[in-house]
Amino acid sequence: MTASRRYHITTFGCQMNKADSERMAGILDSMDFHWVDDPNDADLVLYNTCTIRDNAEQKVYSYLGRQAKRKHEKPDLTLVVAGCVAQQEGEALLRRVPELDLVMGPQHANRLDDLLAQVFAGNQVVATDPIHIIEDITKPRRDSKVSAWVNVIYGCNERCTYCVVPGVRGVEQSRTPEAIRAEMEELARQGYKEVTLLGQNIDAYGRDLPGVTPEGRRENTLTDLLYYVHDIEGIDRIRFATSHPRYFTERLIKACYELPKVCEHFHIPFQSGDNDILKAMSRGYTQEKYRRIIDLVRHYMPDASISADAIVAFPGETEAQFENTMKLVDDIGFDLLNTAAYSPRPGTPAAEWENQLDETTKADRLQRLNHLVSTKAAERSQRYLGRVEEVMVEDVNPRDPSQVMGRTRGNRLTFFEGAIEELKGKTIPVKITTVRAFSLSGEPVYATA
Numbered sequence: 010m011t012a013s014r015r016y017h018i019t020t021f022g023c024q025m026n027k028a029d030s031e032r033m034a035g036i037l038d039s040m041d042f043h044w045v046d047d048p049n050d051a052d053l054v055l056y057n058t059c060t061i062r063d064n065a066e067q068k069v070y071s072y073l074g075r076q077a078k079r080k081h082e083k084p085d086l087t088l089v090v091a092g093c094v095a096q097q098e099g100e101a102l103l104r105r106v107p108e109l110d111l112v113m114g115p116q117h118a119n120r121l122d123d124l125l126a127q128v129f130a131g132n133q134v135v136a137t138d139p140i141h142i143i144e145d146i147t148k149p150r151r152d153s154k155v156s157a158w159v160n161v162i163y164g165c166n167e168r169c170t171y172c173v174v175p176g177v178r179g180v181e182q183s184r185t186p187e188a189i190r191a192e193m194e195e196l197a198r199q200g201y202k203e204v205t206l207l208g209q210n211i212d213a214y215g216r217d218l219p220g221v222t223p224e225g226r227r228e229n230t231l232t233d234l235l236y237y238v239h240d241i242e243g244i245d246r247i248r249f250a251t252s253h254p255r256y257f258t259e260r261l262i263k264a265c266y267e268l269p270k271v272c273e274h275f276h277i278p279f280q281s282g283d284n285d286i287l288k289a290m291s292r293g294y295t296q297e298k299y300r301r302i303i304d305l306v307r308h309y310m311p312d313a314s315i316s317a318d319a320i321v322a323f324p325g326e327t328e329a330q331f332e333n334t335m336k337l338v339d340d341i342g343f344d345l346l347n348t349a350a351y352s353p354r355p356g357t358p359a360a361e362w363e364n365q366l367d368e369t370t371k372a373d374r375l376q377r378l379n380h381l382v383s384t385k386a387a388e389r390s391q392r393y394l395g396r397v398e399e400v401m402v403e404d405v406n407p408r409d410p411s412q413v414m415g416r417t418r419g420n421r422l423t424f425f426e427g428a429i430e431e432l433k434g435k436t437i438p439v440k441i442t443t444v445r446a447f448s449l450s451g452e453p454v455y456a457t458a
Contacts, residue, residue, distance in 0.1 A: 153403060167253065246272055263309065321371065326374075
């Protein structure tokens, strides 16, 4: 292996994929590969894929086609497809794109070096077998120098009728609290200030680990983990995602209230505001239960930011059922809502149902929901006007180099004048002077002598 080999990773999809890409980049760095920004300059191109919606999957094939064509001119180019499309399609991907060298599911991310060794020995490799995930001892090549992802649980045991994740990411596998704490302590030593604990269904953390308290309560829950890692010196902020309403407890909410480093930001997808649709989705809760969770969060932390995910035009959804989703969004007033029109995914029960809605209805409902989301988010933003918010500075504003940008504890992106060289990683009080639906601007409030 020569030290001049270059690589590029393109990541599609969720935060879990971004974390996986950082770990795979760390492995490639350790193999004497060097990152390049342009995939066309790379000797190894890796696409870390997402199959949650059809358009993300089609984009992968479009990108892949260009690199496959390039491989005919540059035969020593190594082409890798990782992530959820790789897991879902497996060997079928090789038939569709024979130029591929390696197809690997998300459970194999930590094995990239071993798999590439097989590729460089002349093999075309497919790694999609379910395995016990090897504890991560690689040093990720993290995109940020301030905020870091830390996986705490892989996989998902839920069986939502629209979702491919359990099929492509495998069963739940929790990391031990000791391994998570050790990674966070290392991040603190490297100067990181914020950690986001990640799981496809993070509230399930610890279900597969041993341990029960004398009172009969299961130990090693997400709540226990928050208490266990909270005192790590140097880490100023802790976040977590993604939560499932079925398992979101008052004990967890109280922990977030009691632990000063845990940010008042909760990402709790509801998917639909209609009980019959929720039942068809196999979500395991009602819209009334979801509302009670939000009420409880706001009881303890009235100013907490709430974000969520929603799907419109699920098979069989009537106009009245869609209006129930609109009513829930109007009543709750989310700070941010990720929206999508239902997209049938291979191998999921809902994809086989005959009551699919037409594309015109999907587009209409998505547009109406998005308009309401923006309106409500703009209303929520008003509470920030004139307030002083603690902003952790992450980077320079790409649209205005004289400004830096960071996030409030409630996860609002905030811009203000300043030099990134002086402010990166620092938490600065900022008086908010301009509010927008999804971001803020302000002026730093520096203490005077």
